[in-house]
Amino acid sequence: MDSIGEICISFSGTYAGAGMEELAALYDLIEKQTSQFCNEFSIACGPGCGTCCEHFMPDITDLEARLVAAYLLLIKRDDRLIERLVEERDSTTGPCPLYRADSPYHCSVYPARPLICRLFGACANGDKQGNAIFRRCRYNLEETMPLALQLGPDVTVMQDYSYALRGIDSSGGDGEFLPKAILAQLEQLSFLIAMIETDRSNPDDTPTPQAS
Template sequence: MESVFESLKDTCEGKIAAETERLYVKLEKQQSDWYKKTKFTCPSGCGMCCHNFEPDLTQAEANFMALWLIQNQRQTAEKLLESAENSGKTCIFFNAENNYHCSIYGGRPFICRLFGASCFYSKNRSLVWRPCKFYPEEKLSRLGLSHRQYSKDEAEKILGGVPPAMSDIMAQAMALSPENKSTEPLRKILPRKIQHIFFLLKCCGKV
């Protein structure tokens, strides 16, 4: 059966999704190399970054997420057309019963992929890294680390390297939809994108 991505590959939405996926794969490779080199990964079952947080999505991220949901969790996509509201501030895709917590892991946006595994530039444009604020202090201390900012040289000396720079990745992400660089909360933009993708599929005779 032809995938949703394949069905729309020649459309603007399909091409943007392909470029978004290319960046996701590139980021995953960079982070995977960092994980292997440093052995510094999120504590199993944490998920604290999902609490009291709802990501804002770029047009490209919402487009990819809509396609991914229709392809992999069609019922969820259809349900979101009716309502994407919930009573709390936690992400609507947070699953407390799953050890990995994110119920759309393969379709998650850049901020969720970068959190805890990215560095940033200081005012003098040098790379710096800070451990995730939710990382247990006792585990950090075993590695000779604490909740403070580390220069690239310090991080390389202690861990062996630094993860990808968030601003570099996000600059590439924003370039995927240059005509509209605004962002919107997930539960507002995603239903519209899902509706639009269903419309395109119907036009292509794929629904």
């Protein structure tokens, strides 16, 4: 297994699978739109920069945490990452326990990374008048992105994506800091995966009754 699509298939028909496909579709849309936005306005992080991950701890929804937990259990299979989450269970300030300085993307779960990680430095915010505003990331000392952009109301902003996420997350909560949120989902999914694998390895072998 090596893709988010395969994770969605694995949990199809379960409570955990509810919303996963919609979340994956939302992430695909975000990747496409933020790439277009960054290309149009020449926005890019500095070479090798991962400073935002070092100084920030995301708060994420249950659905986001579930996808990351599934990625850790089914694709990464790295106990050290889970141990790091346990060590940072109560951390609220960063660095993110999934941060990897030696990775090109600086993230251990990059394909499953949460919403804020996809949008930070790559998306505009909305102002009180409903217009979009982009401001350079304060860590972008290389100045590889514009200082500020005043955009119109037709540009998709962070708030729009946040509303879309909450529209598909049935938990209805405001989110929890990343370590605690993922650990809670890891506990639930570990049990569910064990049940799924047991069902697959022990098919119903009840004999067919003989006709009388």
